[in-house]
Amino acid sequence: MPLTLEEIRSAPKVLLHDHLDGGLRPRTVIELAAECGHELPATEAGALGDWFSAAADSGSLERYLETFAHTVGVMQTERAIHRVAKECALDLADDGVVYAEVRMAPELLIEQGLTLEQAVEAMLAGFGEGSAEAAREGRPIKMGLLLVAMRHAARSMEIAELAVRYRDEGVVGFDIAGAEAGFPPTRHLDAFEYLQRENAHFTIHAGEAFGLPSIWQALQWCGADRLGHGVRIIDDITPTADGGAHLGRLAHYVRDKRVPLEMCPSSNVQTGAADSIAEHPIGLLSKLGFRVTVNTDNRLMSGTSMSKEFALLSEAFGYGWTDLRWFTVNAMKSAFVHFDARLEIINDVIKPAYAKLIG
Ligand SMILES: O=c1[nH]cnc2c1ncn2[C@H]1C[C@H](O)[C@@H](CO)O1
Numbered sequence: 224m225p226l227t228l229e230e231i232r233s234a235p236k237v238l239l240h241d242h243l244d245g246g247l248r249p250r251t252v253i254e255l256a257a258e259c260g261h262e263l264p265a266t267e268a269g270a271l272g273d274w275f276s277a278a279a280d281s282g283s284l285e286r287y288l289e290t291f292a293h294t295v296g297v298m299q300t301e302r303a304i305h306r307v308a309k310e311c312a313l314d315l316a317d318d319g320v321v322y323a324e325v326r327m328a329p330e331l332l333i334e335q336g337l338t339l340e341q342a343v344e345a346m347l348a349g350f351g352e353g354s355a356e357a358a359r360e361g362r363p364i365k366m367g368l369l370l371v372a373m374r375h376a377a378r379s380m381e382i383a384e385l386a387v388r389y390r391d392e393g394v395v396g397f398d399i400a401g402a403e404a405g406f407p408p409t410r411h412l413d414a415f416e417y418l419q420r421e422n423a424h425f426t427i428h429a430g431e432a433f434g435l436p437s438i439w440q441a442l443q444w445c446g447a448d449r450l451g452h453g454v455r456i457i458d459d460i461t462p463t464a465d466g467g468a469h470l471g472r473l474a475h476y477v478r479d480k481r482v483p484l485e486m487c488p489s490s491n492v493q494t495g496a497a498d499s500i501a502e503h504p505i506g507l508l509s510k511l512g513f514r515v516t517v518n519t520d521n522r523l524m525s526g527t528s529m530s531k532e533f534a535l536l537s538e539a540f541g542y543g544w545t546d547l548r549w550f551t552v553n554a555m556k557s558a559f560v561h562f563d564a565r566l567e568i569i570n571d572v573i574k575p576a577y578a579k580l581i582g
């Protein structure tokens with residue numbers, strides 16, 4: 224029997240890959256759009272939620288990304304950004320997430336005159352207020368912010384410097400996102416080299432809409448700590464006649480080095496990176512012992528949550544509590560907060576809760 228959504232909601236979960244502009248509540252998009260005069264494709268919350276899932280369900284990353292015009296478009300004031308960030312923390316906590324790294328590109332939030340710093344500070348303040356409220360309601364969550372640079376643009380160095388400047392204020396790392404094909408991570412090598420010199424952490428969206436060369440560059444040229452998605456590592460793995468698998472050099476490297484894979488099953492099905500949840504490479508990669516983590520990517524566009532992703536996987540692969548604990552501990556081990564903070568959550572929160580569930 225697969226675990227139910229309600230059961231999974233009660234278990235502590237860790238989320239490493241979630242976009243702030245991909246997780247707004249439909250009602251919030253509508254209210255903010257009315258305030259700023261942004262025109263939406265639907266004006267009733269249910270219909271708008273459906274519009275996002277349908278429009279994002281295109282089989283193409285480029286078309287999927289077009290839907291963000293309607294979230295980024297309403298996030299151009301400090302008040303709006305603060306509200307979105309606060310609701311994000313509240314919604315994740317309500318779903319049973321105990322540690323989250325949420326990412327956003329500040330360069331997308333300055334269309335109406337905000338500075339990059341004002342955008343970052345509004346996100347951090349929103350996370351602070353949301354997590355304080357969640358703690359008062361008995362659902363503590365620790366929130367970290369990852370600053371994203373858009374891979375087609377040319378601001379990555381500036382955003383990397385911003386990530387370092389705010390590292391003690393709640394920014395825990397850096398990422399690049401946006402269309403992958405034609406925009407290799409090495410375009411931003413100076414930013415990654417700068418971050419390495421600063422002892423800072425970063426992940427790179429790689430191996431989602433483009434294959435092995437993107438993963439190879441992200442790791443071996445840029446020095447990524449983790450891979451955003453990384454699903455296409457499957458291209459370097461060949462099933463063998465005896466039911467085993469032959470790994471190429473890059474796949475071996477990723478597994479040997481315990482490179483965390485931030486897998487986002489529903490999002491991958493929508494962008495065409497996987498044909499279905501049941502056929503998603505996460506099943507084989509987990510079986511082969513890669514450091515797999517489960518993530519939401521964009522809760523609004525995929526109509527999902529951490530619990531829902533786990534429920535879908537439980538249904539497709541028969542995963543039970545031991546598997547969910549493995550994914551959760553993998554994610555917490557791979558977080559960008561300091562080692563002692565990771566251990567504390569693993570030992571004081573995750574392990575005792577799953578011990579009870581496993582029985
Ligand atoms: O799955 C994704 N791949 C590449 N880029 C993405 C994905 N999801 C969201 N983004 C982009 C669109 C957002 O506006 C941006 C910052 O969150 O990141």
Ligand SMILES: [Zn+2]
Pocket residue numbers: 240242400428451520
């Ligand atoms: Zn993403």
